[in-house]
Amino acid sequence: xRCVKGQLHEPDNLMPTQIIPGTAxxxxxxxxxxxxxxxxxxxxxxxxxRHSKTSPKPxxxxxxxxxxxxxxxxxxxxxxxxxxxxxxxxxxxxxxTDTAANPASSVLHQNPFSWIxxxxxxxxxxxxxxxxxxxxxxxxxxxxxxxxSLNCLLAKPTSTLHTxxxxxxxxxxxxxxxxLRSLLNGGQTDSGQKSRPKILDDIFASIxxxxxxxxxxxxxxxxxxxxxxAVLSQEVPHSWLCDxxxxxxxxxxxxxxxxxxxxxxxxxxxxxxxxxxxxxNSDLWKPETFRKEFGEQEVELVNCRTNEIITGTTVGDFWNxxxxxxxxxxxxxxxxxxxxxxxxxxxxxFRDMMPTRFDDLMNNIPLPEYTRRIGKLNLASRLPDYxxxxxxxxxxxxxxxxxxxxxxxxxxxxxxxDISDAANVMVYVGxxxxxxxxxxxxxxxxxxxDADEQTxxxxxxxxxxxxxxxxxxxxxxxxxxxxxxxxxxxxxxxENPPDHDPIHDQSSYLDRPLRKRLLQEYGVQGWAIVQFxxxxxxxxxxxxxxxxxxxxxxxxxxxFVSPEHVKHCFxxxxxxxxxxxxxxxxxxxxxxxxxxxxxVKDVVGMLxxxxxxxxx
Numbered sequence: 318x319r320c321v322k323g324q325l326h327e328p329d330n331l332m333p334t335q336i337i338p339g340t341a342x343x344x345x346x347x348x349x350x351x352x353x354x355x356x357x358x359x360x361x362x363x364x365x366x367r368h369s370k371t372s373p374k375p376x377x378x379x380x381x382x383x384x385x386x387x388x389x390x391x392x393x394x395x396x397x398x399x400x401x402x403x404x405x406x407x408x409x410x411x412x413x414t415d416t417a418a419n420p421a422s423s424v425l426h427q428n429p430f431s432w433i434x435x436x437x438x439x440x441x442x443x444x445x446x447x448x449x450x451x452x453x454x455x456x457x458x459x460x461x462x463x464x465x466s467l468n469c470l471l472a473k474p475t476s477t478l479h480t481x482x483x484x485x486x487x488x489x490x491x492x493x494x495x496x497l498r499s500l501l502n503g504g505q506t507d508s509g510q511k512s513r514p515k516i517l518d519d520i521f522a523s524i525x526x527x528x529x530x531x532x533x534x535x536x537x538x539x540x541x542x543x544x545x546x547a548v549l550s551q552e553v554p555h556s557w558l559c560d561x562x563x564x565x566x567x568x569x570x571x572x573x574x575x576x577x578x579x580x581x582x583x584x585x586x587x588x589x590x591x592x593x594x595x596x597x598n599s600d601l602w603k604p605e606t607f608r609k610e611f612g613e614q615e616v617e618l619v620n621c622r623t624n625e626i627i628t629g630t631t632v633g634d635f636w637n638x639x640x641x642x643x644x645x646x647x648x649x650x651x652x653x654x655x656x657x658x659x660x661x662x663x664x665x666x667f668r669d670m671m672p673t674r675f676d677d678l679m680n681n682i683p684l685p686e687y688t689r690r691i692g693k694l695n696l697a698s699r700l701p702d703y704x705x706x707x708x709x710x711x712x713x714x715x716x717x718x719x720x721x722x723x724x725x726x727x728x729x730x731x732x733x734x735d736i737s738d739a740a741n742v743m744v745y746v747g748x749x750x751x752x753x754x755x756x757x758x759x760x761x762x763x764x765x766x767d768a769d770e771q772t773x774x775x776x777x778x779x780x781x782x783x784x785x786x787x788x789x790x791x792x793x794x795x796x797x798x799x800x801x802x803x804x805x806x807x808x809x810x811x812e813n814p815p816d817h818d819p820i821h822d823q824s825s826y827l828d829r830p831l832r833k834r835l836l837q838e839y840g841v842q843g844w845a846i847v848q849f850x851x852x853x854x855x856x857x858x859x860x861x862x863x864x865x866x867x868x869x870x871x872x873x874x875x876x877f878v879s880p881e882h883v884k885h886c887f888x889x890x891x892x893x894x895x896x897x898x899x900x901x902x903x904x905x906x907x908x909x910x911x912x913x914x915x916x917v918k919d920v921v922g923m924l925x926x927x928x929x930x931x932x933x
Contacts, residue, residue, distance in 0.1 A: 352925060355931060552571075558769060566590045587862075736907050
């Protein structure tokens with residue numbers, strides 16, 4: 318048996334990765350209602366008196382089997398996933414009485430899963446099931462989020478416990494191509510008929526996306542919000558960059574970093590942590606050590622100026638020119654190549670190939686509650702051991718610097734976004750020998766990159782070693798950036814195929830003229846961040862970002878899934894499914910639906926475990 322990568326696998330060694338067996342969803346729904354009643358947690362559904370009852374299970378009779386299954390699923394899932402303000406207070410009307418008397422018929426006509434009846438009906442035209450889901454829908458009705466986030470529940474016991482709804486029922490931008498919530502109600506196909514979405518996918522869509530975002534013009538002053546906590550401001554060493562819009566934590570080992578970090582993180586903002594080079598073993602991350610250990614390995618290189626892939630090369634070819642211009646590979650025209658290592662180390666767990674470096678990184682990585690594989694606020698840690706673990710890194714990003722005036726329009730890594738959160742650590746910065754006037758050129762690139770005065774001060778006065786220039790944008794601005802790139806493509810006479818995406822394709826770099834247009838035409842301003850030696854940049858899931866190396870850099874990144882941004886992970890998983898089959902992001906490599914399910918299950922389990930502590 319072969320997988321999608323063409324590799325052979327023994328059937329006996331395969332295991333299921335996306336199956337929820339038996340009546341698991343029924344049981345979770347029943348338990349959620351039970352613990353709500355016992356803990357006095359305010360219900361987010363009209364059936365708040367159900368804490369002592371169980372969901373009706375599907376009947377055996379064939380003629381009623383499908384309808385009763387749907388009714389039972391809906392009754393179980395509505396308490397978890399439905400979020401209507403009108404449902405917060407149990408109704409005393411006769412309509413509610415009728416609902417209790419005939420739950421199956423009521424649910425089928427009133428709940429958001431009514432499309433399941435049509436999907437399960439054998440008389441439905443089979444061809445309609447396979448049509449592509451419609452993309453243009455109306456905006457959803459704005460709703461209020463009533464619960465705080467999951468991280469409080471996972472991090473430490475409190476006297477007041479809350480549900481997982483706080484995490485998933487938070488704003489998600491509606492794009493011009495539609496929203497996942499609309500698919501639950503049945504999108505319109507090109508022929509005007511309702512399409513039938515896949516049941517499990519859209520049940521999870523109902524969990525993750527249920528609100529429209531607030532007005533994007535109303536920005537939260539995070540510095541002011543953080544400053545309101547005197548304890549946080551006094552105890553945690555930090556500063557502010559990007560004109561007071563970027564939090565920079567200055568002690569990567571401080572135990573209370575996560576408290577101030579999450580105040581910015583929950584707003585979808587990137588965060589920086591400085592000083593990592595002071596606690597890492599610098600000898601492990603030098604170019605010569607990689608050259609000695611892995612120099613003979615064959616690898617593909619990429620010319621950052623042309624995006625051309627260079628084959629027939631070794632790891633040693635790359636490291637030889639890392640800090641020596643005279644040893645760099647050249648094009649046919651004699652021009653020095655600006656290279657980056659492509660997918661290295663490839664196809665292997667970083668821990669297996671570089672165990673010492675893995676331990677050095679993971680023992681010192683900041684915000685371990687989020688970033689470590691077993692971190693309490695890393696939802697990926699909630700997957701059971703028998704699951705195939707998603708590849709969350711660490712991954713290495715090694716590339717030369719782009720210093721000349723002409724190079725400012727190129728990116729070491731073009732604009733893209735990731736399905737998970739990431740912490741990217743600058744572990745080494747190499748200044749090549751033989752590079753004339755490099756300091757002046759780097760300063761000019763930083764200034765042209767819209768860096769703020771405090772960042773420039775780190776270079777000029779504090780003499781820190783700059784590595785890379787980042788531009789990061791809020792996830793809610795993704796559609797505006799996409800619109801600009803499509804407009805530019807049209808202006809240049811390029812095509813925009815429906816199964817491709819200007820951001821997911823990583824084919825564009827926003828240089829200064831494009832960033833100016835983005836601000837003037839769409840009102841979008843990002844964060845211009847210079848990553849110095851020892852800086853760790855935290856990038857939220859779904860946030861478009863690009864990187865321009867100023868000097869030769871060795872960066873190591875660890876991915877994670879935070880409660881604050883799991884909604885973006887799910888949304889991107891759905892987006893990626895509509896890319897071409899050959900696209901690198903087409904597969905669901907994160908298993909986000911499994912992550913959500915098992916996180917909910919663990920939260921409920923914790924509440925059940927501590928029921929004995931409830932005072933009568």
